Amino acid sequence: MTPRIHEPFAKRGGIPLVEKLVHDIDEQLEQTIDAGERARVMAIVRQCLTATLGRPESRAADVENRLAVSYLKPSEVIAQGLVAMSQATLYRAVEDARFYCVTPRGKAIGRAFPAWQFAPPVPELLAPVLRQMTDLPSSEIHAFWVTPVDAFDDLTPAEVLAGRAFESRVALSAAQRGHLAQAANERQGRVIAQLAALPSRSSDLIS
Template sequence: MEFDMTPRTHVPAAIAVGPQLVEKLVHDIDEQLEHTIDVGERARVMDIVRQCLTATLGHPGSPAADVENRLAVSYLKPSEVIAQGLVAMSQATLYRAVEDARFYCVTPRGKAIGRAFPAWQFAPPVPELLVPVLRQMKNLPSSEIHAFWVTPVDAFDDLTPAEMLAGKAFQSRAALTAAQRGHLAQSAGERQGWVIAQLTALPSRSSDLIS
């Protein structure tokens, strides 16, 4: 069984803007406040305004770079994982890594047997963060494991656990809100902690998976 990796919550596509627009808005707001508050207080306020505008309208940088830094939504055959150099393993070793809960796979769409690897889990820094979470899911069917990773979570402002762990959005997500950017900007350890907390808080799994 295979799940769609597209986040269920879609945000209208954001207009591509650069740092020039942010600075123009900051300048215009600063002029409006010039005769309202003193210089020191105005500087502090404008620093907050700049941060908010940057988070809402987009961080400086090219749109292309942002797309390249997103998580793939594709699935890979075991041979493709190895051929693309995503792991330094043989196919047999890759299968053992799945058994050891270092990676996970699902059954290819429309087939009763076989293995397909969701590509997102090979994107840095995911491999080094994935193991502690997967080992708490070791006794679950692969379909449930994958469903956990790609289902949006309210506590993450509709980001999926996969996106939260990776610190990157899926390629299929149209845009990111300021709150979502804030989640993704946390340290790797913080993001991993939030994902583990989300897993252990699920009523159907918490009693079975936590020793």
């Protein structure tokens, strides 16, 4: 997976950058609104900028909370304790649209499980979406999950469903953080809506 990512300038700064931006924005507003209203607006601006740029420890925690981009063999899923299932039960879970697997790269047969789907809270949110994809080949199912979406500000449906970014993503914009911070049921609903909006789904509805 190769998400289209642009690292924002925020990485250069922390608190000094926040103060510079607050000063610059305040100067721009000085001739536009009165002092009392400007003070109220700038308090909101400072709060938002500090939340996004001013806490390096939060950014470090965010990196640790990323989704894996790796693929796992069925035996690895079991050995790592990602599911409380036997291998046969894991295969049945795929048939029941609780998880999905793909054919390993470079091979004609076999099963590989994208690791992201076992990260909390994904297992409890995934099935309602997968059940609407049972008519699709596994390659198209995986492509849906890992393809960046304009409506999600270039996040993928997998990231939105999980509320967590992929470990391969360099940085998150404020807009992307907003998507990930939504309640789980809201994120799930938006992913289902995105699936329904795919051209192939739209043509099915028309026909």
